[in-house]
Amino acid sequence: MSSVNGNQEESPTRDSTAGAILDSSVGSHADTLLKRMQHFVDNQQLCDVVLIAGIDGKRVSAHRLVLSASSEYFLAMFAGSLRESKEHEVTLGEVHGDALQLLVQHCYTGSIELHKDTVETLLTTAKMLQLTSVVTTCCNFLARQLHASNCLGFAFLAEQYSCTELLRVAQAYTCQHFMKVCHDQEFFQLNANQLGKLLSSDELRVPTEEDVFHTMMSWVRHDAPTREQHIPKLLAKVRLPHLPPSFLVDHVENVCSASNECQQLLLETFKWHSLPPERRSLIAATERTKPRKYILGVLLAVGGLDSSLNGVNAIESYCPYLKKWTTWKLKFNCIDVGAAIMNNKLILLGGYNGRQTLNSVVSLDLNTMASVLLNPMRTARCKVGVGVLDGHLYAVGGTSNYNSILSTVERWDPIARTWSDVSPMCTERSSPGVAVLGLRLYAIGGSFDTPSMESYDPQTNKWSLRAPMNRCKGEVGVTVANGFVYALGGLRDGDPLKTVERYDPTTDTWSLICSLVDRIGIGCALLGDRLIAVGGFDRTSPHNNVEEYDLVRNVWNKLAPMSVPRYRPHVFNIPNIIPPPPAPYTPVADKDGSKPA
Structure with missing residues (x-):
C-alpha cells in the first residue's frame, strides 16, 4: 500500500509491514496541485463554473473548489443555498473583465502583477471578492506611490473601501505635505465636508494658521457662487484665536459680515484675545483654542x-x-x-x-x-x-x-x-x-x-x-x-x-x-x-x-x-524651518503574518 502524507511525519521505527511511505512537504505538494489546477483551467479542463464580468461581458472559466478556498465571497456563493451555487454561469456586476481574470489567476498561482494604471481597479474588485491578501498588496503598492497630486484621491478610495491602513497613510501624507496638496487640482475637487475634515486636523503641517485661512478661502473662490454658503462651517475649523488681531481685522472680518454664525466666531475670538491667560478657561474649550502641533x-x-x-x-x-x-x-x-x-x-x-x-x-x-x-x-x-x-x-x-x-x-x-x-x-x-x-x-x-x-x-x-x-x-x-x-x-x-x-x-x-x-x-x-x-x-x-x-x-x-x-x-x-523626518511607511502584514511584496 502507498500513502501520501503531507501533514504528519511518520516515525522511522514504524512496523515495516505498513508499506512504503512517501513523505512530501506541504509546500511542494500544494505547489504541484496548484500547477496542475492551473494547467486544467488554462486548457478549459474540468472547469465547473464560468464567471462573467458585468461591465464588459468577459468570460473567465474556473473551478468552484479553488475559488471557494481562496475567497469567503465565493465560499458563501458556492457552498451555501444561493441560486449561483447551482448555476454553471455566474455574472458579477460592476466587475471589469481584465481585473477578474487576473484575480482568478491569482487564486491558482498566489501571485499577481500590479501596474499604476490598473491597481485601483484591482483593489476595488479584490475588495468585492474578499481577496484579502490582494487588497493588502494593492494598498501597499498605492502607499508607495503617494504624491501631492494623488494623496487625496487615494484617501477617498481607501475610505470608500474601508482600507484602514492606506487611509491612515494617505491622510498622514496629506497633512505632512499640505502646502503642496492645497495647490493641486485634486484639492479644489473636495466637497465641503471633506475640506472641513481636513482643516480640522491637528496634524496639519502649515507654517501659520493664516495659511489655513488663506487655503480655505482659495477653495471657496474656486467656485464662489456655490461655495460661499459653506464659509461659516469651514471658518469654524480654522483656529481663529491663533490668528493675530491685525489679521482678523484685515482678512477675516470682511468675510463675516453676511453671516451671523461667522460674526459669533469672530466675537468669541476677540474676547479670547482680550482676556489674560488665566481667564481664558471661562470660554468653552474647543479645538479652535488649541494650537496645531506643527505650528508650535x-x-x-x-x-x-x-x-x-x-x-x-x-x-x-x-x-x-x-x-x-x-x-x-x-x-x-x-x-x-x-x-x-x-x-x-x-x-x-x-x-x-x-x-x-x-x-x-x-x-x-x-x-x-x-x-x-x-x-x-x-x-x-x-x-x-x-x-x-x-x-x-x-x-x-x-x-x-x-x-x-x-x-x-x-x-x-x-x-x-x-x-x-x-x-x-x-x-x-x-x-x-x-x-x-x-x-x-x-x-x-x-x-x-x-x-x-x-x-x-x-x-x-x-x-x-x-x-x-x-x-x-x-x-x-x-x-x-x-x-x-x-x-x-x-x-x-x-x-x-x-x-x-x-x-x-x-x-x-x-x-x-x-x-x-x-x-x-x-x-x-x-x-x-x-x-x-x-x-x-x-x-x-x-x-x-x-x-x-x-x-x-x-x-x-x-x-x-x-x-x-x-x-x-x-x-x-x-519656526519649523528644519522639518522633522516623516515616519517611514511600513507595509501591512497579511493575515498569515507575511509581508506582501
Missing part, C-alpha cells in the same frame, strides 16, 4: 554646562509633533556663551575658552548650518544676557576677564554691522535673565542673589528700576508669554528655589504661580500656549528634565527629557 514650531536647547560642568557643544531640538529631542553637533569650544535667535540665525556671543573671556560673535544659519564670524563686541563677555529688540541685538552685562561683573550694555546694528555702547544698567549683573516685552528690554536678577529688575527704553536710552521679585533670586530662567514676564527658579542665599513668579508690566507687580522642582539656571521658552522649563541645576547636579506649564490650568507636566543634562542652557522657540 520646535525648541532649541543651546549650550550650557553638563554633569562635569564642561561646556555642552551640541544643540538639541524638541519637536512637539514627534515628542522627542534630536541632537545636532555644533563645534564651539567655550562655555557660558550668550545666545539669541535673530532673522532665523542663531547668534552666539562671547564665552570663556578656558584661558580668557571672548568678545567673538558667530552667526549660524539654521537653514544651511553654515556659520560666519560677525564683528566682535567692544567688550569681552561671558555669562552675558542677550535680547533682540526692534531689529537690534543687545548684549547685557555678564562677566569680563578677571571675573569682573559688568553693568555695561552694547547694541548690534545688523544693517550697519557695528556695535555701539548704550546706557549702562543701574546694577552690575552676571547671567541676567533678559526679556523683551512691548518696546522695552528687561534685565532680571543675576548670579549673586540679585532680586532687582530694570527696563531699558531705546527711545530715551535710559534704564529704570522696576519692582523687584518677591523672592531674592539670581540665575533665574526668564521668558515672556501673553503680556507677562515669567521668572523660574533661581538662587536665594545659596540655595536653589522652586518658585515661579509672573510680572505684570501694567501694574509693575510680581505674583507667585505654580512651583516646580527647585533649581537654578533653567532655560525656558514659550511653545504654543505652554511655558517650557529646560534643565537647570539642583543642589548636586545639572538636570535633563523638561517640563511644560499650562498657563490656564496652572499645572506643570513632564515632557521627554534631553539626552544630556544642561545647566544654564539657552532655549528658543523657532
